[in-house]
Amino acid sequence: MAKATKKQALGRGLSALLKDPQNDIQSAEDKNADKLVGHIVELELEAIEVNPFQPRTSFNEDALKELASSINELGVIQPITVRKLDFNKYQLVSGERRFRASKIVGLKTIPAYIRIANDQESLEMALVENIQRQDLDPIEISLSYQRLIDEINLTQEQLSERVGKKRSTIANYLRLLKLDPIIQTGIRDGFLSMGHGRALINIEDPQQQLDIYEKILQKSLSVRETEQLVREINTGSQEKKGNKASTTVPKTYKKGIKEFSEYLGTKVDVKLTKKGSGKLSIPFKSEEDFNRIKKLIQGEE
Structure with missing residues (x-):
């Protein structure tokens, strides 16, 4: 003493x-x-x-x-x-x-x-001082950034100058606040890293975020594994959206598709958009089959 x-x-x-x-x-x-x-x-x-x-x-x-x-x-x-x-x-x-x-x-x-x-200067001093600490979790930092923006009326650019951080860095922290509160708690408690959180932000559905969160905990997924899982989910969602975007082929097209298929000797597929445009798909089995179909289209046979 x-x-x-x-x-x-x-x-x-x-x-x-x-x-x-x-x-x-x-x-x-x-x-x-x-x-x-x-x-x-x-x-x-x-x-x-x-x-x-x-x-x-x-x-x-x-x-x-x-x-x-x-x-x-x-x-x-x-x-x-x-x-x-x-x-x-x-x-x-x-x-x-x-x-x-x-x-x-x-x-x-x-x-x-x-x-x-x-009081306002005191709040700003406290928040800026707090952000500079080394032992804060990502959510604490995110909340401090948000308070500076909301209560001191700073833009992200002004905040960047005040705290000496890149604007992109600040934006990444602020995006964490869009995560489900349960996931934010998981980051604060150290179950997830900021990298995991940044990957989960790319999932729009809150319930889907929580499902992935559970998988991360159960399987101890790394950030890269989480990013890959998110990419696979988003790719699948986009494909589903693409399929939904194409409308049912009207009866007026079906007769023509059948005639195309019979003439070319292969199943022809047509995909239409809501705007009325579309895509005609003609599969072939080999180079020989391709040349056969080509000649039929060109009227050489």
């Missing part, structure tokens, strides 16, 4: 400044604000409330305990970020895992950067 206490000896002078009601800093123009902005300040954990805009909803307890053990040994190496709400009252913007782990250890204070921001 001694190491943690030594590590957190930073920012004590600034902490005292913040506790003086006569020096209550509310904006960047206030007296002594320059001493605060960009500096690490020791804040009491009790003075900090959790950010209601935090996109992250679940925290791995074992990982928190490991972080708490590290903080107990080395202290909080990376300061959290908070925004000032009122006198000696702050709201967490980023660093909730560090904040929670510090409470587990029993620390009274934590190093922090203080920002003055309105």
Whole structure:
């Protein structure tokens, strides 16, 4: 615990400044604000409330305990970020895992950067900070992107610039939100990868998505195997659609088809579209048979 206490000896002078009601800093123009902005300040954990805009909803307890053990040994190496709400009252913007782990250890204070921001700026900071984390699942990232678009009114292009990601990457994440909620949960729980999810998006029918999801789990299908399965299903669906698109051959054609077949000595097939156009199919058994049919059509026999 001694190491943690030594590590957190930073920012004590600034902490005292913040506790003086006569020096209550509310904006960047206030007296002594320059001493605060960009500096690490020791804040009491009790003075900090959790950010209601935090996109992250679940925290791995074992990982928190490991972080708490590290903080107990080395202290909080990376300061959290908070925004000032009122006198000696702050709201967490980023660093909730560090904040929670510090409470587990029993620390009274934590190093922090203080920002003055309105609710919308706080939401944006929290979301952008959250997206940069390495341990988020694809659905958490997708939801954060969607919230930035909806609540900060950003386009995908603007979002791309804010988070430093390609627009195509953002689009791929957002498409995951079109998956059935059960499949989204499967991705969050680690049963499926983002690659599996991207393959399943190409299946329009939600029930069919779930059927494939079950096969992935039962047979431990890889992403490539899933992509192949999706291709086969889509190809079959397209063939069925193509067959449905062709209309029943009217009686007026049937007599002509019969005459064609008898004249050419092979079964002739006709496919019609709803618009009235069609295709005449004449099968042959060999090159010799092909030449025989050719001569009949050309009137050489």
